[in-house]
Amino acid sequence: MQNAPSEALPTVAGIFLGLIAGATYALYSWSAHRLMNSGIGRAPAMGAIFGLGGIALMPILLLTGAPLIASTQAMMVGLYMALNPMFLGYLLIGYGLTQVAPSAATTLTLAEPAVATLLSVVIVGERLPAIGWGGLAGICASLLILSLAPATQERTSEPQVQAIFR
Incomplete structure (x- = not known):
């Protein structure tokens, strides 16, 4: 039996x-790397x-942020998320972007959801369906x-596609 179009949407x-x-x-990643270079x-x-x-997200916070300050627990979780995974994570990716090409840094970030998924299975006891294990694989x-793969040398001239973002 196939899903109805409204279920697949x-x-x-x-x-x-x-x-x-x-x-x-x-x-x-590309923009940050380009600024640093x-x-x-x-x-x-x-x-x-x-x-x-952050400025661009302020209207969303104003419209939907009431639950974030509704309880101390919610506020502490929000503070933790802002300081640890966001601030520390992006501080480290900023350092990484000074060391490797943006394509390599972006590709390596694929490990993050894989590790998070494995931690949810091992620590929290989440169950992952076969298609999820296939995605992790x-x-x-x-x-x-x-x-x-062999490392490629940095090109001296930028591809024409990147000229759009100048």
């Missing part, structure tokens, strides 16, 4: 939004990107292939 929308999120993350320090480059992102295989 959330899945298709989720995939589409995931692709958009991946594309914007790649653009973020143009002589702007790591801290100012990352600070500018996150400052502008695909991520691991991709990372293994990319890590074994």
Whole structure:
């Protein structure tokens, strides 16, 4: 029995939004790397990107943020998420972007959801369906292939596609 179109819509929308999120993350990594390579320090480059992102998110916080301050527990979880995974994680990725190409840094971030998934299975007791294990295997295989691939030298001229973002 096939799913009705209305049942498949959330899945298709989720995939589409995931692709958009991946594309914007790649653009973020590329932009941060480009700023740092143009002589702007790591801290100012990352600070500018996150400052502008924070300003852009303020209307969403104002419209939907009431539950965040409704209880001490919710506020503490929000504070923890802001300081640990967000601040520390992006501080480290900013450092990584000074050391490797943005494509390598973005590819390595694929390990994050894989590790989070494995931790949820091992620690929390989540159950992962066969397709989820297949996805994890695909991520691991991709990372293994990319890590074994010969390193390519940085090009002196940028591809024409990147000229759009100047």
